[in-house]
Amino acid sequence: MKRRRDYQPIYENTFKRHRRWHRLGIFLLILIVGGLSVWGWHQWQRHEQQQLGMFPVRGVSISQNSGYLDFQKLSNHHQFVYLQATSGATYADDDFSNNYSRSQGASMKIGVIHTFSFTSSAEQQYQHFTNIVGSDTGTLPIAINVAYYDQYKNGYSGMPAQAQKLKQLVRKLSANYQQGVIILAKQSVLNQFVLPVLPHQAEWVMDGTLQHYASPVKMIEYDATGQLNQSGQSQAVGLSVFNGTAKDWKTFSHND
Template identity: 55%
Template sequence: MKRRDYQPIYDNTFRRRRRSRRWLVTVLMLILIIGGGWGWYQWDAHQRAQVASYPVRGVTVNQDSGYLDFQQLAKHETFVYLQATSGATYTDDDFSDNYSRSQGASIQVGVAHTFSFTTSAQRQYAHFTSTVKRNTGTLPIMVAVSYYGKYNSGNSTMATQGQKLKQLVTRLNRRYHQGVVIFASRAVLNQFVKPVLPQQDYWTAGGKLSGHSQQVKLIEYQANGTVTQNGQELPVARSVFNGSQREWHAFTK
C-alpha cells in the first residue's frame, strides 16, 4: 500500500491565516478608499457651497494658461488678472495678446507684477511701465510677493526689502491712480508687508474662504484651478472678492 503524503498541520493553519490577513487588508483598503472618496466629496461640496456665497469670482492667468477665449470666460467669471511682469526683466509671453483680446469681453481686467527682492524698485517700476504702458485695465494693480531663497522672515535685511516694496507701490499709485493690491500668503502679509504698508489692500494666497478682515479684498482659494474651454482644461488660479457687489463696484473705481 502506497504511503500517503501528509502535510504538517501547522502548514494548513499558516495558509488559512495568510488568506485571512489578505482578506482583512483588502477590506481595510476598500474602507479607506470609500471613506476617502466620501470625505473628498463632502469637502468639495462644502468648498463649492462656500464659493457660491461670494457673488464676485475671477481667475488669474499667465502664459501657462494657454489660449483663453475671454468671451467664454466672461460668462462665468467677473474678473481676470493677467500676469504682465516679474522683477526688472521678465515679461509674460502672452500678456500683450491676452490684454488685447480681453478688451472685447464683458469682464473686468487687472494686471499683475511679481515683486523681486534682488532688483531695485526703480528698475522694477521702469520695466512694468514700459511693458504695460497704459494697458492696466480697470482693477487695482496686483503686486505679488512671496519668499524665496534667502529672502524670508529670518533674513536681517528684510526691513530694507520692505522699503523697496513700499517705494514700488508708491510709484505705481502716483502714475496710475487705480490702486494697488498686494498678493501674498498670510505669513508674508503679516511678517513682511503689513509693517511697511499697513493700510494697503491685500489679496491672500492659498487662504481659507472665511475669517478674513475687510482689508483682505480678494482671496485665492484654488491656486491650481482650471477652466474648461472647447473640451480643454486650462490652468488658472481661482479667487473671490471678499465683499458684496456694491463693495466690488467701489473697489473697481
C-alpha cells in the same frame, strides 16, 4: 505494494486558509479606505461650494503656465481675471500680450500682476512694467505679488530697506496709472513686511480660507493650484474671491 499517499501537514492547510483570509481582509480594507476617501472628497467639495456661496464675486489668476483659455467661457462663471505680466526688472510673461488682447471681448474685469523683486530697484521695476504693459492694465487695481526667497525673509537685516523700495514702487504705479494697487502675498508676508510701511494698502491674501477678512483685505486666493476644465483640457489657474458684496465690487473694479 500500496502507493504512498501524499501527506500535507495540518499546519500547511491552516496557513493557506489564513493567507486567503488575510488577502480578503486587505481587499476589504482597500474598499473601505477608498470609499471613505471618495466620501470625504465629496464632503469637502460640498463644504467648499457652501463657503463659496458667501462670495458672489469670483475670479482667477493666470500665467503662461495656464495654457490657452477661452475668456468668453471663463466669463460665464467668473467676474474677473488677473494676468501675470512682469517680474522684477527683466522678466515678462510669454503669454501676457496675447492673453490681454483676447480677454478684451469678455464680459469680465481685467487686472495685471507684477512680481516684486528684492534685487532690482523700484525705478527699474517700474520702468520695466511700463515698457511691457504700457496702458494694458485693465480696470482693476494693479497687483504686486510679494514672496520671500533666499535671504529675503523676516529677520533679515536688509528687509526694512526692501520694504521702503516696495513702498516706492506702489507710489510710482499709483501715481502713473491712477487705478490703485493691491498687494498679493501670504498673510505672514503681509503682516511682517507690508503692513509696517503700507498699513492701509489693499491686500490680496494668498493661501487664504473662505471666510470674510477684515479691512484692508480685498481679495482672497483660496486655491493657488486650482484647475479649470475647458474643452476637455485641464488648465492651471489660481482661484480667488472678492472679499465683499456685489456693491463693494463695483467700487473696487471701477465699474461706474
